[in-house]
Amino acid sequence: MTTGIGWRQPHYRELLERRPLPDIGFIEVHSENFFADGGAALAVLDQGRAQYPVSLHGVGLGLGSAAGLDDWHLDRLAALVQRVDPVRVSDHASFARAPLAAGGPVVHGTDLLPIAFTPAALDILVANVQRVQERLRRPLLVENISAYLQWRSPPDALPEAEFFNALVRRSGCQLLLDVNNLVVNAVNAGASRWPRPANSSMGWMPAASARSTSPAMPTRRAWPSTTMAAACGPRCGRPTPMRRAGSARCPR
Numbered sequence: 588m589t590t591g592i593g594w595r596q597p598h599y600r601e602l603l604e605r606r607p608l609p610d611i612g613f614i615e616v617h618s619e620n621f622f623a624d625g626g627a628a629l630a631v632l633d634q635g636r637a638q639y640p641v642s643l644h645g646v647g648l649g650l651g652s653a654a655g656l657d658d659w660h661l662d663r664l665a666a667l668v669q670r671v672d673p674v675r676v677s678d679h680a681s682f683a684r685a686p687l688a689a690g691g692p693v694v695h696g697t698d699l700l701p702i703a704f705t706p707a708a709l710d711i712l713v714a715n716v717q718r719v720q721e722r723l724r725r726p727l728l729v730e731n732i733s734a735y736l737q738w739r740s741p742p743d744a745l746p747e748a749e750f751f752n753a754l755v756r757r758s759g760c761q762l763l764l765d766v767n768n769l770v771v772n773a774v775n776a777g778a779s780r781w782p783r784p785a786n787s788s789m790g791w792m793p794a795a796s797a798r799s800t801s802p803a804m805p806t807r808r809a810w811p812s813t814t815m816a817a818a819c820g821p822r823c824g825r826p827t828p829m830r831r832a833g834s835a836r837c838p839r
Contacts, residue, residue, distance in 0.1 A: 589612035589613065603638070613642050614635055618664055636671055642677070647697075654685050657684065677729070681732050716760045726761050732768060
């Protein structure tokens with residue numbers, strides 16, 4: 588089991604001034620913070636990469652957007668991946684890009700907006716994930732988000748775990764399972780008293796053990812099919828229980 592940390596700006600200097608810590612298996616950074624050509628931020632990332640493996644965690648692809656992906660965003664991500672050679676690349680199962688009016692220009696909502704768990708939404712997500720993987724020439728990890736509202740479920744809606752299981756099978760991607768988000772979503776869906784949120788979240792475990800049957804993406808390293816993330820602080824004003832995880836990320 589490998590444990591990593593979320594490396595954020597307030598902690599840049601402290602980590603770099605310490606000798607490499609053997610208990611830290613990787614450092615996770617937000618991809619979009621390093622899209623510029625050159626500059627201080629990228630120089631710091633290069634220093635961190637010299638001491639630890641880097642995991643790139645994105646927040647802006649909008650993988651569930653029916654409007655598709657932003658070409659510039661994908662170009663910048665591909666350039667960063669080529670420079671850093673990260674141990675993993677991830678983003679969220681959310682949408683962010685849409686026109687404000689029919690036929691109008693596409694704008695970015697600057698948020699992780701929830702998607703509907705329908706076959707149509709799955710088709711969009713699969714297509715966008717496959718486009719990213721083909722461009723990066725490596726598997727993408729897709730994270731489940733914490734959602735504060737839900738779409739009204741049509742008759743063909745899938746359970747969330749089944750939806751992600753199908754995504755893994757069809758696209759060949761991998762799952763970044765945020766355990767805290769499972770509990771938050773269960774609480775927001777009405778399972779308000781512990782241990783009901785935890786019990787509700789357990790339906791995800793079969794999805795977490797899914798194995799892709801798609802052709803293997805070209806890669807230079809063996810990737811696990813599932814990475815588990817455990818947040819280390821409260822969200823929605825509720826404390827988060829400690830838990831074992833394949834990779835622990837903190838703080839966000």
